[in-house]
Amino acid sequence: MNQPLPFDFTSQPAQRVDDLPLIVDSFAGGGGASTGIEMALGRPVDVAINHDPVALQMHEANHPTTRHLTVNIHGQTYAITDIGMRMLTPREQFRAQGFPGSYIIDRGADGRVMPKTQQTHKCGNSVSPNVAAALVAVNCGHLRGKPTS
Known part of the structure; x- marks a missing residue:
């Protein structure tokens, strides 16, 4: 369930359209960090990235409002590490x-x-x-x- 993210991708770098900081879990395997972040901040992670589609399936089952990102090139799955935002x-x-x-x-x-x-x-x-x-x-x-x- 990938809902549109609150971003304006027409500006560079991309900006959120609200005043909240972007939260990215760059190692979204089992979801422990995302769960802890949500517990601490009271809101979900915006973007989860992992190279393993199975891990992202589990993550998405537990974090359905988070955008989950990978890319498949010639049958090989890669994690997206640059989504137009600073690291x-x-x-x-x-x-x-x-x-x-x-x-x-x-x-x-x-x-x-x-x-x-x-x-x-x-x-x-x-x-x-x-x-x-x-x-x-x-x-x-x-x-x-x-x-x-």
């Missing part, structure tokens, strides 16, 4: 995951600069700190404040 910066990606603004993402402990592609990769492989904190609080709350020998 999130690595800092925005980490902030969306729940990392604090002070979290160091642009260099390693040895001071070597980390390129943006690596920053994005590390964000994609990270666990949301808020989810980790909630799981630990529920399952290991009895350990809070105990010394670590």
Whole structure:
């Protein structure tokens, strides 16, 4: 059920026709991020992108108002990674995951600069700190404040 998105594609880059920011789940596999975003913001993700049509079918079953995007070229399915909107910066990606603004993402402990592609990769492989904190609080709350020998 792909409803028209509230965008004006005649302007470049494309703009929303309302005042809400565009929400894109670029790794819409099982839908966990989209579900969490909807829980937090009270509105669904606007666009979900994944290379796996089966994953998008499951995502669409759970998020029917979200636009789901892939493209098929000569029988090969590809994810659409440029829909006329700017990509999130690595800092925005980490902030969306729940990392604090002070979290160091642009260099390693040895001071070597980390390129943006690596920053994005590390964000994609990270666990949301808020989810980790909630799981630990529920399952290991009895350990809070105990010394670590």
